[in-house]
Amino acid sequence: MKLIFEISVKGRRAFDLEESKVPSYTLKQTRSDYAELPEVAEIDVVRHFTEMSRNSYGVDNGFYPLGSCTMKYNPKVNEVIAALDGFNNVHPTQCCKEASGINEVTETLIEKLCVLSGMDSMTLQPAAGAHGEFTGIALIKAYHQDHGDTARTKIIIPDSAHGTNPASANMNGFEVVTCPSDSEGGVDIEELKKLVDKDTAGLMLTNPNTLGLYDKNILKITQIVHNAGGLCYYDGANFNAIMGICRPGDMGFDVVHLNLHKTMSTPHGGGGPGSGPVGCKAFLASYLPLPVFGPRPYDYDQNKSIGKVRANIGNFPVYLKAFAYIETLGGDGLREASQLAVLNANYMLAKLKKEFTVAYDKICMHEFVLSLSDIKEKTGASALDVAKALIDNGIHPPTMYFPLIVHEALMFEPTETESIETLDHACEVMFKIKKQAEQNGEALHNCPVTTIVGRADEVNAARNPILKYEQ
Numbered sequence: 248m249k250l251i252f253e254i255s256v257k258g259r260r261a262f263d264l265e266e267s268k269v270p271s272y273t274l275k276q277t278r279s280d281y282a283e284l285p286e287v288a289e290i291d292v293v294r295h296f297t298e299m300s301r302n303s304y305g306v307d308n309g310f311y312p313l314g315s316c317t318m319k320y321n322p323k324v325n326e327v328i329a330a331l332d333g334f335n336n337v338h339p340t341q342c343c344k345e346a347s348g349i350n351e352v353t354e355t356l357i358e359k360l361c362v363l364s365g366m367d368s369m370t371l372q373p374a375a376g377a378h379g380e381f382t383g384i385a386l387i388k389a390y391h392q393d394h395g396d397t398a399r400t401k402i403i404i405p406d407s408a409h410g411t412n413p414a415s416a417n418m419n420g421f422e423v424v425t426c427p428s429d430s431e432g433g434v435d436i437e438e439l440k441k442l443v444d445k446d447t448a449g450l451m452l453t454n455p456n457t458l459g460l461y462d463k464n465i466l467k468i469t470q471i472v473h474n475a476g477g478l479c480y481y482d483g484a485n486f487n488a489i490m491g492i493c494r495p496g497d498m499g500f501d502v503v504h505l506n507l508h509k510t511m512s513t514p515h516g517g518g519g520p521g522s523g524p525v526g527c528k529a530f531l532a533s534y535l536p537l538p539v540f541g542p543r544p545y546d547y548d549q550n551k552s553i554g555k556v557r558a559n560i561g562n563f564p565v566y567l568k569a570f571a572y573i574e575t576l577g578g579d580g581l582r583e584a585s586q587l588a589v590l591n592a593n594y595m596l597a598k599l600k601k602e603f604t605v606a607y608d609k610i611c612m613h614e615f616v617l618s619l620s621d622i623k624e625k626t627g628a629s630a631l632d633v634a635k636a637l638i639d640n641g642i643h644p645p646t647m648y649f650p651l652i653v654h655e656a657l658m659f660e661p662t663e664t665e666s667i668e669t670l671d672h673a674c675e676v677m678f679k680i681k682k683q684a685e686q687n688g689e690a691l692h693n694c695p696v697t698t699i700v701g702r703a704d705e706v707n708a709a710r711n712p713i714l715k716y717e718q
């Protein structure tokens with residue numbers, strides 16, 4: 248498929264607007280030349296974007312078990328609600344009185360998310376999970392500094408953690424200390440005890456973790472960190488496994504981020520839009536970013552705040568979708584969604600286990616991790632090859648080579664919105680690919696063969712990215 252720049256013909260237009268009767272006003276020009284925009288007819292635009300949409304794969308096309316990303320189906324009605332004129336046409340600087348609907352949605356959403364996560368206060372501002380982590384760790388830093396505890400320079404993070412965790416700690420100026428996992432896939436308690444000290448600012452952890460396993464020692468873990476004077480941060484990206492069942496606040500966590508785009512009905516991927524609200528216990532509330540949303544909406548009068556992390560109040564349409572999702576499902580519905588997410592994952596796991604090796608063979612939460620080391624050794628076909636072969640069978644690959652502690656990892660998260668037929672079909676496809684690997688492992692190196700772009704050179708793409716179109 249050609250780029251729209253490549254079909255551009257000088258002077259070609261979709262349509263010309265009539266000469267405007269409004270007097271013209273020239274903005275201060277800062278660029279030396281006009282932008283070189285593609286020049287195309289209307290039909291070219293329509294065909295170009297229609298073809299692009301047909302060539303891309305999303306939840307609306309088929310099964311998308313991308314572990315840790317919660318690629319569930321998002322009800323279309325929530326998109327309609329987010330697009331309502333009354334919400335959509337409010338200007339970000341319209342004062343709170345005129346925008347009382349916005350305030351009500353924001354306030355109610357904060358209230359409900361606090362109940363669900365077991366937190367006392369919350370900001371909705373961060374634009375994604377990673378941004379939430381950065382904000383949450385900044386709260387922990389502000390707390391220690393406020394208490395003159397400047398020697399606390401280290402954040403402890405399990406070796407199964409998502410890569411954004413160490414990055415967020417690091418961006419806040421902390422040193423990252425890695426805590427190994429035990430043979431069960433949870434935090435190694437004895438190692439954790441050795442790692443905590445007077446220099447521990449806190450711990451970052453996701454539970455269930457990225458192996459899809461719930462850490463039964465969680466109360467012990469948070470206690471060990473608290474006893475050493477550290478605070479506990481909960482990465483809530485896996486919240487889809489526990490909604491309405493248990494709460495990070497009750498597990499002993501002080502700060503939490505949630506990924507509304509993963510758990511609460513915003514289609515995601517390709518860079519946005521997202522929302523990563525950060526909740527905290529009452530003793531941290533005074534450090535939350537500005538403006539604080541409380542009894543007085545848009546309160547900028549908090550001198551201990553870490554400051555501003557996002558323009559205005561954040562990605563409001565995402566809040567609306569989360570609000571609509573929570574209101575339509577209700578408490579019982581949210582719990583059921585999580586229960587079904589866990590059930591679907593265990594159903595798939597039980598089937599796949601007959602032919603594949605499970606990294607940690609026990610009952611999982613909303614996702615599970617296979618290790619294809621044995622298959623690679625026997626057939627030469629790697630986890631990457633199997634993932635690419637799934638594409639040829641109309642299924643989006645699971646998350647590959649993550650978590651890092653599992654070799655040849657494939658991480659499946661089917662989510663609650665998939666039917667038993669879809670799960671059965673996906674398992675059958677996995678068995679078929681395994682058979683193909685056994686017959687001719689080398690052949691899978693070429694997959695995918697049904698897509699416009701075949702096997703991409705991922706190393707080269709990462710090391711030498713071409714980010715700009717040049718004629």
Ligand SMILES: *Cc1c(COP(=O)(O)O)cnc(C)c1O
Nearest residue numbers: 315375376377409411453482484
């Ligand atoms: C997705 C994810 C994140 C980061 O969230 P983004 O919204 O992608 O920034 C953090 N931790 C875990 C476990 C995740 O799955």
